[in-house]
Amino acid sequence: MTDDGVEAVSGMFRVLADFDFAGASPLYQRLANAAADDPEVVGLLLPAAPRDRMPHLLFAAVQYLLAGDGIGMLDAFGSEPYATFRSWCLDHRPELESLAARRVIQTNEVGRCAASLPTLASVAAWTGSPLAIVEVGTSAGLNLLLDRYRYVFGPGREMGPSDSDVVLQPRIEGAAPPPMAMPEIVFRMGLDRQPEDVTDGDAMRWLRACIWPEQQWRAELFDRAVEAARRDPPTIVQGDVFDTLGDVVRQAPADATLCVLHTAFINYVPEPDRFADLLTRLGAERPLWRVSGEPPGLVPGLASTAPVPERSGGIHFLYGAQPVGDASHAPAVLARAGTHGAWLEWLA
Ligand SMILES: C[S@@+](CC[C@H](N)C(=O)[O-])C[C@H]1O[C@@H](n2cnc3c(N)ncnc32)[C@H](O)[C@@H]1O
Structure with missing residues (x-):
């Protein structure tokens, strides 16, 4: 993990929190603002190709893993402090890094x-x-x-x-x-x-x-x-x-x-x-x-x-x-x- 890589991805967390998540996803906005200053959580995205290292790729990976246990992300973290999200992510590091390496953000709307x-x-x-x-x-x-x-x-x-x-x-x-x-x-x-x-x-x-x-x-x-x-x-x-x-x-x-x-x-x-x-x-x-x-x-x-x-x-x-x-x-x-x-x- 290079400092440059983490720094660039941290910047994406700040930008998306301010512009993309604001008004659309209060949960992503709150988590992204806190994660921007958390190199360990940001670093979970480094296995992804540089262009794909977006905060919502990490959040999608979290949602995907939670869904396997039938849990929604709002239920899991909506009223929890950032520290709960952080420790959950670090407990699931191998799965999250593997998803970051294999998946890209995809939609069919x-x-x-x-x-x-x-x-x-x-x-x-x-x-x-x-x-x-x-x-x-x-x-x-x-x-x-x-x-x-x-x-x-x-x-x-x-x-x-x-x-x-x-x-x-x-x-x-x-x-x-x-x-x-x-x-x-x-x-x-x-x-x-x-x-x-x-x-x-x-x-x-x-x-x-x-x-x-x-x-x-x-x-x-x-x-x-x-x-x-x-x-x-x-x-x-x-x-x-x-x-x-x-x-x-x-x-x-x-x-x-x-x-x-x-x-x-x-x-x-x-x-x-x-x-x-x-x-x-x-x-x-x-x-x-x-x-x-x-x-x-x-x-x-x-x-x-x-x-x-x-x-x-x-x-x-x-x-x-x-x-x-x-x-x-x-x-x-x-x-x-x-x-x-x-x-x-x-x-x-
Ligand atoms: C944002 S998604 C939109 C999907 C769908 N049109 C919708 O509105 O829900 C863009 C899609 O374009 C596909 N795509 C991007 N570049 C492509 C290319 N050069 N040739 C074929 N498909 C491409 C992606 O794989 C992805 O499935």
Whole structure:
């Protein structure tokens, strides 16, 4: 363990406590502030690759181990002093270091479907044909199954099967999506360089452990979506987007509207322009729609000047649809939503 390594990771604990955990996870904020001055606890992250040494990787590892005994992190440490957390971590040093070495922070956020679904439904309404959806960076593929979920956007503005166990009811800021038909999805396939298998209990336990402990609604949605996905798991191709997307989109039926969907993906691609070029090349073979939910400014051609709703908490994703290889439609920004889908504002 080098002092430099610990020093850098301690800094991450301070930064995330002040900016990321503040207001979102009081437990992580309190623990991160105290751990920042605790080289032994910070050092538990050093087996991770330098870019992955994030405080929430340690906290996810703690949640994962506690979950094995059926204990939630709030119950374990919510009302305990930092010293209790510290001694628990040091008692579990080998397991925590092994998880830090093997795992990375990973998510599959079902809440994002609340914005993706009406965005895709809009494309289906414009084109008048069923959709073929290819999701890049699909993780466990939970969001590929978005037509199996129930959406409640307000009175008379409900979509999806009324008997679905997965119900998305985002807080509406401003306008709600207008009534629209559930799109028919005739083909769906995901790709990911590190896909997660919904039938693998251990993999799902890790994904769940990456959800912050106060965000119980996310954990419940996740559990229900995993349960539903296990009955008929999505098809996922393992590989880098640049190696696999061409082959996957060529499997989509020719008479469907092809949508390449990505949410919370672009930040992970070191060369986003290369991804845009790839879509342009594929769009020249066969017109497609780029349907995205990403932080503002990350998807060229999509921007909104509408003021962000006051209660929204600032950080958000923009959802939009852009035709690639077909100039008969204009790109459209359709919605703005919380990063995990807690709130939604329809902009179209
Ligand atoms: C933050 S997760 C988002 C998962 C999902 N789209 C969602 O919104 O819940 C980003 C996903 O992109 C995948 N990913 C990142 N870079 C990739 C690449 N070059 N090719 C394929 N998948 C990639 C990661 O493995 C991860 O599963």
